[in-house]
Amino acid sequence: MSYALRRLGFFVVTLWVALTINFALPRLMPGNPAIAMMARFRGRVNGNVLKALEIAFGVNTKQGLISQYFSYLGNTLTGHFGISLTFYPDPVSQVVFSALPWTLGIVGVTTVLAFLLGTLVGMTSGWRRGSMLDSVLPPVFVITSAFPYFWIALLAILLFPITLHVLPIGFGYSNTDTIGWTWHFVGDVIYHAVLPACTILVTSIGGWILTMRNNMITTLSEDYVRMARAKGLSPMRIMFDYAGRNAILPNLTGFAMSLGFVVSGAILVEYVFSYPGVGFLLLQAVQNEDYPLMQTLFLLITVAVLVAILVMDFVTMLLDPRTRSDQ
Amino acid sequence: MSTGVLAPDSGLAGHSRRGRLRAGAGANLLRAILSNHKATAGALLLLIFIFFAAFPGVVAHDNPQAEIYARAAAPSAKHLLGTTTYGQDIFSQLIWSTRESLLIAVIAGALATVLSVLIGVSAAYLGGTTDSALSLFTDVFLVIPAFPLIVVIAAYAKNGGDAILIAVLVVTGWSYGARQLRAQALSLRNRDFLVAARLRGERRWRIIVFEILPTMTSLIVANFLGAALYSVLAAAGLQFIGLGNPNTMSWGTMLYWAQNNEALQIGTPLWAVMPGVALALLGGAFSLLNYAFDEIGNPALRPVGRKRGRRRS
Numbered sequence: 001m002s003y004a005l006r007r008l009g010f011f012v013v014t015l016w017v018a019l020t021i022n023f024a025l026p027r028l029m030p031g032n033p034a035i036a037m038m039a040r041f042r043g044r045v046n047g048n049v050l051k052a053l054e055i056a057f058g059v060n061t062k063q064g065l066i067s068q069y070f071s072y073l074g075n076t077l078t079g080h081f082g083i084s085l086t087f088y089p090d091p092v093s094q095v096v097f098s099a100l101p102w103t104l105g106i107v108g109v110t111t112v113l114a115f116l117l118g119t120l121v122g123m124t125s126g127w128r129r130g131s132m133l134d135s136v137l138p139p140v141f142v143i144t145s146a147f148p149y150f151w152i153a154l155l156a157i158l159l160f161p162i163t164l165h166v167l168p169i170g171f172g173y174s175n176t177d178t179i180g181w182t183w184h185f186v187g188d189v190i191y192h193a194v195l196p197a198c199t200i201l202v203t204s205i206g207g208w209i210l211t212m213r214n215n216m217i218t219t220l221s222e223d224y225v226r227m228a229r230a231k232g233l234s235p236m237r238i239m240f241d242y243a244g245r246n247a248i249l250p251n252l253t254g255f256a257m258s259l260g261f262v263v264s265g266a267i268l269v270e271y272v273f274s275y276p277g278v279g280f281l282l283l284q285a286v287q288n289e290d291y292p293l294m295q296t297l298f299l300l301i302t303v304a305v306l307v308a309i310l311v312m313d314f315v316t317m318l319l320d321p322r323t324r325s326d327q
Numbered sequence: 328m329s330t331g332v333l334a335p336d337s338g339l340a341g342h343s344r345r346g347r348l349r350a351g352a353g354a355n356l357l358r359a360i361l362s363n364h365k366a367t368a369g370a371l372l373l374l375i376f377i378f379f380a381a382f383p384g385v386v387a388h389d390n391p392q393a394e395i396y397a398r399a400a401a402p403s404a405k406h407l408l409g410t411t412t413y414g415q416d417i418f419s420q421l422i423w424s425t426r427e428s429l430l431i432a433v434i435a436g437a438l439a440t441v442l443s444v445l446i447g448v449s450a451a452y453l454g455g456t457t458d459s460a461l462s463l464f465t466d467v468f469l470v471i472p473a474f475p476l477i478v479v480i481a482a483y484a485k486n487g488g489d490a491i492l493i494a495v496l497v498v499t500g501w502s503y504g505a506r507q508l509r510a511q512a513l514s515l516r517n518r519d520f521l522v523a524a525r526l527r528g529e530r531r532w533r534i535i536v537f538e539i540l541p542t543m544t545s546l547i548v549a550n551f552l553g554a555a556l557y558s559v560l561a562a563a564g565l566q567f568i569g570l571g572n573p574n575t576m577s578w579g580t581m582l583y584w585a586q587n588n589e590a591l592q593i594g595t596p597l598w599a600v601m602p603g604v605a606l607a608l609l610g611g612a613f614s615l616l617n618y619a620f621d622e623i624g625n626p627a628l629r630p631v632g633r634k635r636g637r638r639r640s
Binding site for chain 2: 150158162289302
């Protein structure tokens with residue numbers, strides 16, 4: 001149980017650091033950038049909103065830094081993120097939650113797919129050392145892992161919509177659609193998601209294949225694998241239950257680290273495809289200097305990554321008995 | 328690397344062993360690069376880019392910034408990759424952009440590696456509460472998604488220039504290496520030669536700098552390559568969305584201008600494609616070298632059928 005508690009503690013600490021970064025960054029920059037933002041919006045937004053912004057970014061307030069910090073923490077934890085300036089007068093939370101399902105759908109599905117497929121291919125590749133599969137895949141994916149995500153997205157646009165005239169060039173659905181749970185709309189959403197999803201899949205799968213292959217090779221020289229062979233177990237059973245199960249453990253931890261990369265890449269892919277998700281919204285907020293929206297999105301992305309990592313930690317607990325012991 | 332494993336006579340006087348290590352490390356590195364196909368390919372690519380960065384004028388004679396040619400021209404003998412909508416020569420832009428892209432990668436990669444070494448190795452060597460605190464710090468930075476953080480910092484520090492860009496890349500890029508280096512340093516802690524150094528009464532920083540670090544050369548190099556790869560991609564991404572300085576010459580900025588002028592749609596696709604190819608090749612060079620160093624450091628990963636490395640003695 002102490003493992004689970006430690007991981008929960010880590011979750012809380014990281015969340016707190018992310019919150020604090022959000023609070024500290026605008027205040028650390030030379031000439032608080034929020035002042036310029038407010039100057040631009042003065043007259044266009046209502047006085048109360050401006051007052052709230054001043055408090056949120058520590059401009060013109062008599063409050064001390066410490067009490068500013070605590071009121072910021074309180075506001076954020078109770079879901080008061082302020083008003084979005086780009087989508088004035090919508091509150092930030094409403095803007096963010098309308099973008100969230102798009103990203104969760106596309107990044108969630110592709111990440112799980114990439115992890116499962118990549119792990120399986122890597123496992124097979126490591127199991128059959130020196131086979132065709134094993135001599136072709138690793139070098140190919142070493143190279144593709146160095147490709148910028150957004151450039152693959154540009155290539156995909158050049159190849160499919162522009163040259164071959166198939167698949168849409170961007171956006172999440174057609175302008176003529178009515179949004180709702182109809183077959184037509186769902187089909188259209190999937191049709192629009194094909195290119196961005198494949199882009200993320202192609203660029204993120206390589207990492208899983210390579211690490212899984214290397215873990216597998218290391219695991220295959222362990223004594224318990226030799227023991228399993230000596231007992232005459234079937235090769236499939238050795239591959240999955242003996243070698244695979246142990247080789248996947250470092251990969252699960254790796255999931256925590258790679259997720260950040262996938263999310264980062266997905267932001268740029270969304271940007272290239274004008275996909276109406278969180279990443280595209282983040283860049284819109286940046287371009288419009290909409291700091292309340294930007295801060296909330298950074299926090300939201302961090303929380304999403306942290307939750308995914310926490311889930312992985314519990315999966316590790318199920319797969320690895322060592323984490324369940326009290327030591 | 329093997330030098331660490333091959334040091335059975337750890338009781339020797341410090342300086343003679345150290346001298347041998349240093350000479351050995353250089354020769355070993357060269358031999359290792361030449362004996363591994365992936366490493367040779369990566370090193371060759373990198374050398375070509377270094378040449379472009381150092382002498383762009385030798386390869387591309389046109390002024391990369393001058394808007395003096397026909398607009399949006401197709402590739403021809405005069406303009407190998409055509410021209411932009413502003414009438415600039417794309418080939419020339421590509422070659423001249425190498426310098427900034429490479430410099431950012433190398434400087435940010437090197438600084439991030441220094442930070443990784445400092446934090447990772449001191450965490451492992453000092454142990455106790457210091458280790459717990461530094462490890463927690465490392466893990467927190469490891470899981471906070473780097474790119475959104477970069478975007479947020481760059482947005483606040485608008486038009487901060489390359490110094491800010493590099494600083495941001497370093498802050499977000501050191502943690503992975505620190506974790507790996509800590510693990511390696513931990514496994515070295517109780518080796519005989521370190522115990523001997525401690526018994527000789529050497530000072531802590533001396534032990535870290537002259538005894539621990541030389542044995543970790545290959546991992547440190549691998550980390551530098553990883554951090555440089557990360558910096559190439561992250562910097563390009565940042566410049567692509569317009570958070571770099573759009574007036575400098577780099578592949579990321581080229582992509583920014585290409586995207587802003589809808590290069591794909593208006594029939595100058597090479598404007599957007601070629602900087603990406605360059606980025607992929609530079610990233611590929613770092614990536615290949617990195618993977619090769621993995622194989623060198625961990626003989627089990629080498630392709631089968633080749634002679635195994637020297638036996639441990």
